[in-house]
Amino acid sequence: MKTKYFLLGVGVLLGVALVLTGWQFFQRPYTFRGSLIDPPVPAADFELTDQNGQPFRLSDQKGQIVLLFFGYTHCPDVCPLTLSHFKQIKADLGDRADQVRFVFITVDPERDTADQLQQYLPNFDSEILGLTGSMQSLESVWKNYGVYRAKQEVGSAAGYLMDHTARTYLIDQQGNWRLTYPFEMGKDDILQDVIHLLNRE
């Protein structure tokens, strides 16, 4: 009889410990995977032209999350991989993908014309926006977003390469710089943060 009470007591204690541990685990605040900008600061506004010749102004995107990447269409590695991640994130978001804009801004306006972007981006997803513009307007955007770019002559038939910043920026629904992701960060990390921000909204 005593053994029964003892086992019952142990069982109750274990149950309470399990519930408390579970409660603590789920109570933990969300930790962003990306590099958090806190407090968030308003993202520098800009107006460029998309692959369809339509103007794109960042401040018009409020209410949506903007994932922004700087690259170029002749890029052999980083840019195709990042755009593939964009495509997968968009697919994983399903119906909620319409609350996120996926934006690709060129660092190579010499070759990345609207036509070139229009041909290139459907290889990933035709809803990814490719932006280009005059050198003056692009230089202002690159400067405001801390983007480094340098031409590299490699003597290849494919032409020159561009050495450039490979960071992805997340601009939240209020138009603030909120998170940045280094190239090495996996698409699942970006997806988790996007879902968290969408849920919070």
Add this chain to the structure above:
Amino acid sequence: MKPEYRPYLIRLLVVFAISLAAMLLVVEGAYLLQREETDRGPKTIQIVVPEGAAQRVAEGEMLEILPENAVFVIGDVLEVVNQDSTDHQLGPIWVPAGSTGRVVLEEANKFSYSCSFTPSRYLGLDVKKPTTLQTRLTGLSISVPTTAAFLFIYSLLVFPINPKPKKSDSEVKA
């Protein structure tokens, strides 16, 4: 519980207590002997980039913001407070002017990050896995049951439990 099982249960409990004490001694002893400064819980490490840092670095000045090779532990939050009038970067953290960027270090590794506020433009970060209370408890949870099981079997071989002979009917009657 059947009375004939009781000596086994008592033996098991004694052996378990001995194993717990022995393993506690081993685990804590090893921890104390090999303890490092990174054997701690995660914390926030703040780096303040002062105003004019970009210009001073461009002029070749060495800013004493962070040791050249810093050691962190998993779970540490690396926070960069940018008081400069231009944006700065430390590896995965990009901080616009006048803001703060932070990242949770989640992977143990030696990183060499590009850094905009050191003259070398690079900064080495060593992220280690700390030995915390949780690590030691995990060690105990693995070592104690296995040691207890081994000792229990060993003790049964060395000191067998002899069941008390049942009294025969004739003895009872007598």
